[in-house]
Amino acid sequence: MNADLRTRVGGMDLPNPVVTAAGCAGSGRELSQFFDIASIGAVTTKSVMLEPHAGRPAPRMAETPSGMLSTTGMQGPGVDVFLQRDLPWLLARGGRAIVSIAGAGVGEFGELARRISAADGVSAIEVNLSCPDPAAPSGRHFADDASHAAAVVQTVRSHARSDLPVLAKLAADVPDVVELASACVEARADGLSMINTVRGMAVDTRTLRPAVAGGMGGLSGPAIRPLAVGCVYRVHEALPGVPIIGMGGVRTGADVLEFMAAGASAVAVGTTNFSDPSACSRVLREFTEALEARGFARASDVVGAAHRQGAGA
Amino acid sequence: MSDNGPVQVRCPVLNVRRVDAYYAITVVAPGIAERFRSGQFVSVAVGGDHSSTLLRRPFAIHDVKPDYGGTVEFLFSVRGTGTAWLSERRSRDLLDVVGPLGRPFPLPREPVNCVLVGGGSGSAPLFPLAQSLRRRGCRVDFVLGGASADRVFSAITARRIAETAAFTTDDGSFGTRGRVTDVLGRVIEECRSDAVYACGPMPMLRAVTAVAGSHGVPVQVAVEETMACGTGICMTCVIPVVGEDGITRMVRSCVDGPVFRGEQVRFDDVGTIPFDALGAPGWKGSSAARAAESARDIA
Numbered sequence: 077m078n079a080d081l082r083t084r085v086g087g088m089d090l091p092n093p094v095v096t097a098a099g100c101a102g103s104g105r106e107l108s109q110f111f112d113i114a115s116i117g118a119v120t121t122k123s124v125m126l127e128p129h130a131g132r133p134a135p136r137m138a139e140t141p142s143g144m145l146s147t148t149g150m151q152g153p154g155v156d157v158f159l160q161r162d163l164p165w166l167l168a169r170g171g172r173a174i175v176s177i178a179g180a181g182v183g184e185f186g187e188l189a190r191r192i193s194a195a196d197g198v199s200a201i202e203v204n205l206s207c208p209d210p211a212a213p214s215g216r217h218f219a220d221d222a223s224h225a226a227a228v229v230q231t232v233r234s235h236a237r238s239d240l241p242v243l244a245k246l247a248a249d250v251p252d253v254v255e256l257a258s259a260c261v262e263a264r265a266d267g268l269s270m271i272n273t274v275r276g277m278a279v280d281t282r283t284l285r286p287a288v289a290g291g292m293g294g295l296s297g298p299a300i301r302p303l304a305v306g307c308v309y310r311v312h313e314a315l316p317g318v319p320i321i322g323m324g325g326v327r328t329g330a331d332v333l334e335f336m337a338a339g340a341s342a343v344a345v346g347t348t349n350f351s352d353p354s355a356c357s358r359v360l361r362e363f364t365e366a367l368e369a370r371g372f373a374r375a376s377d378v379v380g381a382a383h384r385q386g387a388g389a
Numbered sequence: 390m391s392d393n394g395p396v397q398v399r400c401p402v403l404n405v406r407r408v409d410a411y412y413a414i415t416v417v418a419p420g421i422a423e424r425f426r427s428g429q430f431v432s433v434a435v436g437g438d439h440s441s442t443l444l445r446r447p448f449a450i451h452d453v454k455p456d457y458g459g460t461v462e463f464l465f466s467v468r469g470t471g472t473a474w475l476s477e478r479r480s481r482d483l484l485d486v487v488g489p490l491g492r493p494f495p496l497p498r499e500p501v502n503c504v505l506v507g508g509g510s511g512s513a514p515l516f517p518l519a520q521s522l523r524r525r526g527c528r529v530d531f532v533l534g535g536a537s538a539d540r541v542f543s544a545i546t547a548r549r550i551a552e553t554a555a556f557t558t559d560d561g562s563f564g565t566r567g568r569v570t571d572v573l574g575r576v577i578e579e580c581r582s583d584a585v586y587a588c589g590p591m592p593m594l595r596a597v598t599a600v601a602g603s604h605g606v607p608v609q610v611a612v613e614e615t616m617a618c619g620t621g622i623c624m625t626c627v628i629p630v631v632g633e634d635g636i637t638r639m640v641r642s643c644v645d646g647p648v649f650r651g652e653q654v655r656f657d658d659v660g661t662i663p664f665d666a667l668g669a670p671g672w673k674g675s676s677a678a679r680a681a682e683s684a685r686d687i688a
Contacts, residue, residue, distance in 0.1 A: 106621040106644070109394040122624075128668035130639045133661045137617050137625035142441040144617060148624040151639060151668070201404075282517075297443055350618035351434065351443045351488060354397050 079367045080374040083117070085341050086241040086266030088200045090117035090172065094360040095330060095373055096125055097150070097323045097346030098176035098202060098245065098269075100296075101356075104164035107349060112169030117342055120269075123164065123178035123204045126187060128154040128222050131389070138241070138287035140277045142295030143325070144347060145278050150178055150207070155191050167197040176245065177232070178204040181211075185228050192225035192271070193237035195288040200241040203265075206272040206294075213286050215292075219247035219272070222259035227265035241266040242322065248300070248307050249274045257311045268311060269318040269344070271304045297349040301325030304345040305338045312380055314338020329362025336375070337382040395620070396420040396672040397487045402478050403460055409539040411510055413451065414484075415462040421488045424457025425450055427518040428611055431463055431488030432619035433473035440575055442471050443494045447619050447643070448609070449514035449588065450489060461488070464513040464542065471685045490619050491647045494518050494609055495584055501583035504576055505551075506569050507533045508589025512542040518560070518586060519550050521537035528552050530580045532573055534593075553580060570596040577604045587651070591659055598651030598665050608651035614642035618649030627662050629655040 086186055095118040101107050105118040113119060114241035118286025138145045152158070158175075161231055166173050179185035185203065186381050205219035205228060212218075218225045229244050244260035246253060248271035258266055273294025278287040286292075304324025312320060324339030325347070326332060332343040348355040363375075372378060391677070400418040407413075408594035414557025421431065467473050478484065494514075498502070503522050512533050519529045520615040520669035531547040534557040541563055547554040550637065565572055567620050570593070577600070585601040587594055588611035601608035616626035621644035630640045631653045639662065655663060662669050 100622065109620075110397055126611075128672070130662045130668035130670075131627065134625075135615070136625065136627070137615065137623070139442065139444050139617075140555070142443065144444060144624070146617070146625055151624050151627065154447070155669070262464075280409070290538065338507045347443065350620075350623045352397075352485075353620050366392055368555045 079364060079372055083341050083376055085321060086113060086200065086243060087239075088174075088241045089100055090342060092117045092360060093336065094356055094363065095174065095321065095344045095351060096120050096131045096356060097298055098204065100349045103158070104166045104171050105355065107163070108169065109372055110354040111182070113166065113209055116360060118172035118174050118194040119166055120176055120197055120202055120344060121158070121166070122152060123150055123176040124152055124155050124158045124250055125150055125178050125180065125187070125307065126155055126184050128152065128157070134287045135288055138293065140295065141277055141299060143295055143299035144350075145276055145288055145293035146273070147290055155188060158174040159191065159195050161170050163195060172199045173197065174200045174202050174243070175246055176202040178207045179228070180207070182228055182231050184262070186231040189235035189242075193235070193240055198240065200266075201232060201236055201296040202243045202245050203229055204245050204272070206245070206247050211228050218248060219256060220293040222256045223340050226259040226263040227279040229260045229265050232266045238318075242270050243297040245272055246307070247272045248303055248324075253307045254310055254314045255293055257315060258281035261315060261318050267321065268373060269323065270311065271324045274300050274303065278326045290309040296325070298325035298327055301331065308340050309337055309338040309382065316380065326359065329359050329364070329366050332359060332363040333366050336378040337380070337385065339380045341376070341379050391673065395426055395488050395490050396424070397485070399483050400506050402480055402540045403431060403457070403475070404480055405478050406517075408464065408540065411464050413462055413464050413543065414475065414478060415452075415460050416484055416486060417457045417488055418461045419459030420669050421486065422453045422455075424468040425453045425461065425489045426493035427521050427645065428494035428514055428621070429491050430459060430514075430647065431486050432490060433463070434485035435474050444617050445487065446471050446475070446538065447490070447620060448617055449511075451513035453517060461486075464510050475545060482566050487619065489645055491643055493649050494611070496521055496525060497527065497584060500583055502530070503586060504530045504532060504573070504580060504582040504585045505583060506587040506589070507531075507542065507566070508569060508571060508593040509535045509540050510542060511589030511593070511611070511613060514588050515586065516543065516546060517549070520545035523550065527581065528578055530582065531555070532557070532569050532576055534558065534569035535593045536560065564633060569593065573597060573600045575608055577601070582606055585609070585651075587611070591656065592652070595656035598654070598656065602652060608653045609648055610650065610654060612642050612654070613647070616643050619643045629661070629666055630657045631655065635636070637663055639666055639668075639681050
């Protein structure tokens with residue numbers, strides 16, 4: 077039996093639910109040396125900003141138990157180079173592109189949405205709400221205040237082409253992820269991506285200094301998976317009609333099944349791409365096998381299964 | 390997916406041996422061996438499939454042999470739990486290895502005189518380089534250094550394959566007491582060296598580049614930065630490097646390197662974002678710089 081792997085996220089049709097997480101696959105070029113980039117659901121490209129950014133100084137990375145702490149500071153070539161070089165490369169190979177955007181302010185998000193909308197072939201825009209919020213105290217992100225996040229989503233929605241799905245990328249380390257999700261949906265997000273990295277710190281015990289420059293970094297990897305699954309579950313429970321791309325520490329096909337059962341319609345592979353460059357194709361194969369072994373005819377039948385069966389009543 | 394690009398293979402360990410203060414593991418990996426060019430590295434998963442240690446460890450390739458269809462040897466010292474786990478591997482264990490990664494050492498077209506400078510385990514990639522250079526008719530001289538005698542790697546092999554070999558140790562337990570750069574100038578003059586190749590810690594590469602520069606000799610350096618992915622996607626191994634167009638960029642050691650022209654690495658600014666780097670805070674690129682960036686291809 078061949079299961080039907082197709083899934084739909086906020087008006088975006090994907091051949092299967094396995095996608096890459098923003099910042100964990102570039103624009104697909106490097107990973108295409110290890111598998112056919114068109115074979116997975118989509119590539120979420122690294123957050124692009126309006127201008128080139130050199131990012132943070134080194135050290136940018138520290139290994140932590142079942143995860144890593146990183147702080148690249150949005151290094152990237154800017155939207156011009158992305159549109160001229162990176163996006164055409166991905167589309168020419170048949171890849172589907174979810175374009176992650178990161179603005180230095182609300183206005184920049186609008187301009188980015190306009191620029192990305194003018195390009196042909198983009199499947200969706202993902203709004204990175206874990207960017208520094210210039211209207212808030214230092215160190216705070218747009219996602220830290222649901223109303224600020226909603227303002228960004230609203231701006232992107234109003235500048236983006238009307239047929240282009242807009243996904244809000246949520247953070248988990250906020251006072252109330254359901255409130256944040258609801259605010260973004262009210263601002264007309266077509267779907268939600270969750271979760272981003274979780275802010276944390278590692279201290280180098282030889283030097284007694286923070287292990288990454290700037291002190292705080294973003295924690296990713298399997299260490300955050302239960303946190304991510306919990307966020308997907310709670311948001312799907314509160315907003316069952318809103319499609320979710322679930323992510324956070326996905327390493328195997330079983331992890332995809334877990335996120336989908338919690339309420340995700342698609343699932344992103346992130347940090348695992350760093351440690352296993354062919355992970356996406358392996359995860360898709362494992363997920364397909366797990367689905368068929370359980371007798372599911374359609375991947376979409378798994379979405380929200382954990383809710384229907386009652387969770388630890 | 391590509392003929393010359395890296396491959397990911399689960400390959401059997403042929404042997405694990407102690408070499409002075411280091412370990413050397415040889416794996417049977419024909420796909421990596423046939424693609425290999427000197428200066429390239431492998432990244433090796435550690436701790437097993439269910440390990441909480443996620444990240445691969447990058448190691449320069451020290452030797453490639455045609456045995457068993459193609460073997461690859463890499464060298465390491467035990468620094469933490471990942472390398473400790475590796476040192477406990479035995480013959481026929483399987484390792485998940487990705488490679489060959491990175492840009493190789495460029496080789497001269499003419500049979501020129503080359504001096505190869507290595508610090509500690511950074512000497513490892515210089516041995517296959519020496520073989521490649523000799524096949525092209527180049528003269529090869531070695532300058533190898535380390536903290537102590539047991540950290541000067543493969544002195545006997547260096548003596549065998551090179552015209553001359555000079556050694557230095559910090560503690561004076563072998564060769565000249567001091568740093569490789571204390572003897573490099575003399576070697577360049579005596580051997581009439583036309584090119585320098587170096588691999589080792591960043592401060593050593595900086596000093597080697599200065600000595601080569603003062604003798605008017607071009608230098609290629611292979612950096613040993615920490616990295617999460619090795620394939621060019623994580624953006625954690627960046628260093629400031631000046632391009633052919635004079636613009637400084639934060640480039641990835643893994644795919645844009647690990648080999649760079651020494652004078653193009655901004656050694657004084659490693660660990661910082663230089664104010665004039667492309668995209669640094671306050672940076673305002675000219676339209677020419679932006680056009681150059683658009684035209685530039687990624688590796």
